[in-house]
Amino acid sequence: MFASRALKAGVAALLLSLPLLAHADAAQETAAKELAATLNLDNMLPDLAQRTTASALPLLQEYFLKNKIKLSDAQQKKAQAGLKGYGDGIHKLATDYFGSAAVKTQFEQTVVKNFSAQFSADELKQINAFYKSAPGQKMLKLQPQIVNGIAGETLKTAEKSLLPKMQSAAETYGKTIAKK
Structure with a gap:
């Protein structure tokens, strides 16, 4: 689903x-x-x-x-x-x-x-x-690597501050479900 x-x-x-x-x-x-x-x-x-x-x-x-x-x-x-x-x-x-x-x-x-x-x-x-052009071809070739590098670094930073908040939210929600 x-x-x-x-x-x-x-x-x-x-x-x-x-x-x-x-x-x-x-x-x-x-x-x-x-x-x-x-x-x-x-x-x-x-x-x-x-x-x-x-x-x-x-x-x-x-x-x-x-x-x-x-x-x-x-x-x-x-x-x-x-x-x-x-x-x-x-x-x-x-x-x-x-x-x-x-x-x-x-x-x-x-x-x-x-x-x-x-x-x-x-x-x-x-x-x-x-x-x-040569720079354009280089850009096409390296773009996935560049985008993945940017995304990877951004997610690594998010893991430090966002992940604990998400874990806390999951714990809070889990406790409300477990009470029933």
């Missing part, structure tokens, strides 16, 4: 963040497609398939909870033995979906619409020129 809500919430947030009714002229469309190619945005679809596949186990758990199914030890062993096949099946569903011509076409249109809503054709050409 949580995974389904999280997936739905993520999709809703993504859809709400998209500019509505953006329209690209031919120059913007061409520049947006070129920038998307430079940024390797086509790699997003296989990544989305992989991320979607991660929902396989939570969806199965949601099914059991929703239908109030309690597995016996034998059924749990059987489920464990079949998990790889189940996961592979879900992965194939996701890969087939995100690899379909219709989704690829929709993705390309979404990329063009979103870039064109934010940038003129000239700006898109300038951005693309930067990303094709």
